[in-house]
Amino acid sequence: MNVRTRLARLGALVVVAALASLGVTPAHAAESYVPITGSGSTWSQNALDQWRKNVATNYGMTVNYNGTGSSAGRNDFINQTVDFAVSEIPFQNPTEDGSPPEIPTSSYSYMPIVAGGTALMYNLKIGGKRVTNLRLSGEVIAKIFSGQIAKWNDPAIQADNPALAMPDRPITPVYRSDGSGTSAQFTLWMSKQFPSIWTAGQRSQFPQITSSFKGQSGSLGVAGYVSQSYGEGAITYVEYSYAMKSGFPVAKVLN
Known part of the structure; x- marks a missing residue:
């Protein structure tokens, strides 16, 4: 062997x-x-x-x-x-x-x-009730993770979710602070699909765009942050099984 x-x-x-x-x-x-x-x-x-x-x-x-x-x-x-x-x-x-x-x-x-599948795991409540049917377009996702959309009630997110009254709450993008193939995959997708929005190219080391971005080590780290009470308003990119094990929803990505 x-x-x-x-x-x-x-x-x-x-x-x-x-x-x-x-x-x-x-x-x-x-x-x-x-x-x-x-x-x-x-x-x-x-x-x-x-x-x-x-x-x-x-x-x-x-x-x-x-x-x-x-x-x-x-x-x-x-x-x-x-x-x-x-x-x-x-x-x-x-x-x-x-x-x-x-x-x-x-x-x-x-x-x-x-x-x-790399999924967008999130922790969001409206009126104290957990949101489980969030819809996000690829363009909105790229804008969230490039720091161009900073609140859940941004008009672009509201347009993706006409049936929801999106809350006036800051978005906390959670990224991999360690060198990660997941980051490389995710940033490659953004750079290929939305090059005018995500201009940093493929990155194993995800940059901290603003102070609102939270870095965590490993898939357990990012999923763990989002799943905690202090993670309300957070969203991350992670392999789908981590969201399943945590019991948290993932965004429906609009094609």
Whole structure:
């Protein structure tokens, strides 16, 4: 089993069982398995954690994984402190921040392992009742996360939600403060769809646009902030399973 193979999650591709790609042998040979360790994407971590439990139960395999964020995972692989890394984007060369190019010193392969949806999880109430049917156009989303729309009763949001009396409440955009493939995906989408609104291009490191923006580390961090009582008025971008586990709604994005 070649455990120096790097696993990179590419969101547009589907693979039935990711860890099976490492090479599964019958359960009776479990004593011959060598534990492997990986790090990286928190976007993918819910799926990875379930798979790790499955292979431990069914095959006696130990797979350790530390959700540190995609950028940290790629760096760990370059430094050869892990056997595999998970990232939404490939190694950067050149890098977006002008740091040294991400060039692994060992052989590696990219392997798609997870497909999912990045959703807009939010915490909003009207008259004390939680809103569960928020609708947002792509243009409005880009304007919220570029700081051009700052209140929930902005005319553009009200136009997307004619059946709701949107509250006069500040919007708190919650972003990934760590180097994140989720940020890279989200900013790439905004830059391709609305280049005149989001002008910063693809960014693994999401910029703090204004003081109203709140940075949190990891998918659990951003989802956790939004789901708290102090997170009322907040919205974030995160893999859909985190919103499901938190019991919070996601915006219906108008195509």
